[in-house]
Amino acid sequence: MRVPVSWLREYVKFEAPLEELADRLSISTAEVEGIERRGVPDEDGNLGLFRVGHVLEAIKHPNADRLQLCRVDVGEGEPRQIVCGAWNFGAGATVAVALPGARLPGGLQLEQRKVRGELSDGMILAEDEVELGTDHSGIMVLPPGVEPGTPLADVLPLVEDVLLVEATGNRPDLLSIYGLAREVAALYDLELAPVPGTDPEPHADETVDVTVEDFAGCPRYIGRLFREVTIGPSPVWLKARLLTAGMRPISNVVDVTNYVMLALGNPLHAFDLATLHGGRIVVRRALPGETIRTLDGVVRRLEPHLRAPSSPYRGLEPVGEGRRPVPRRAGGEARDRADRPDGGRPLGRPYGHT
DSSP states (O other), rough: EEHHHHHHHHHHHOOHHHHHHHHHHHTOOOEEEEEEESSSSOOOGGGGGEEEEEEEEEEOOTTTTEEEEEEESSSSSOOOEEEEEOOOTTOOOOOEETTTTTTTTSOOOOOOEEETTTTOOSSSSGGGGSSSOOSSSOOEEETTTTOOOOGGGGTTEEEEEEEEEOOOOOOGGGGHHHHHHHHHHHTTTTOOOOOOOOOOOOOSSSOOOEEESSSSTOOEEEEEEEEEEEOOOOOOHHHHHHHHHTOOOOOOOHHHHHHHHHHOOOOOOEOOGSSSGGGEEEEEETTTEEEEEEEEEEEOOOOTTSSSETTEEEEEOOSSSSOOOOSSSOOOOOGGOOTTTEEEEEEEEOOOOO
């Protein structure tokens, strides 16, 4: 399990060096196979070359139809001219900027240079260029209100340490960030934060029709219906946290279910009500020869021991064997197709808390 240290510290405020923490966990709790550092190199003042910028002007490059010529305030008094190939922003946008001399996660060092005859004195960043996401279709547009020149590391998690933890089979409570935080709190006699999250009040008395055919394997499966759901990209911080934890961001609805699973160790799945045959979920064992197309586009054959929450006669997504949460790097494709703003989405969770 990949445990982002900043996430762990949200639940337990420990000051011990990571090497010491890894040793104590390995001796008393679960083997820590290593400590990995992700993101922007933070040696020799490199992080100081990544700043928040405010776009003062964005016009078409005079010598290139697909480029923008921008003037960006990065807190230095005089704005910098930067050539950018993205068009998902304009004047007034708050953006992430790397200045000449900055080194990106892949090792590339930026230089002041001319692009089609115009000086480019920095780089406006997309999320994948600093390992905060996978999208390269446009640059990161940050929330407004952040002062130009603010260190970008104060706004976004540019650097992250990750514990690589291998929990033993008899400690399912350690298969979540909060569960591991509870263990750290016990080891160091520290205060543990309350269980994160709240249960929002229902807007209507609507229930999800759930039929459990395999009570031995899944004695409880809880569903709840949410309406007026809008599908879109997750915020950058959420994408970054999922990537660091080893999961691929998909959309806000899918990502939040994975986030909850990683945080609390409770599998949580979102289904589009409009695609459920008969409007209900059936929890059963996979049928012989049954297949599923996962979100990565691969058709996979299900084994009979897998439990598959599904529409009647239509499999949607396997949950996995036993009560161990299954990291869904590739969930069921049928689950995540709809993008209607007024669609209803039942959330289902096996083995969950009330």
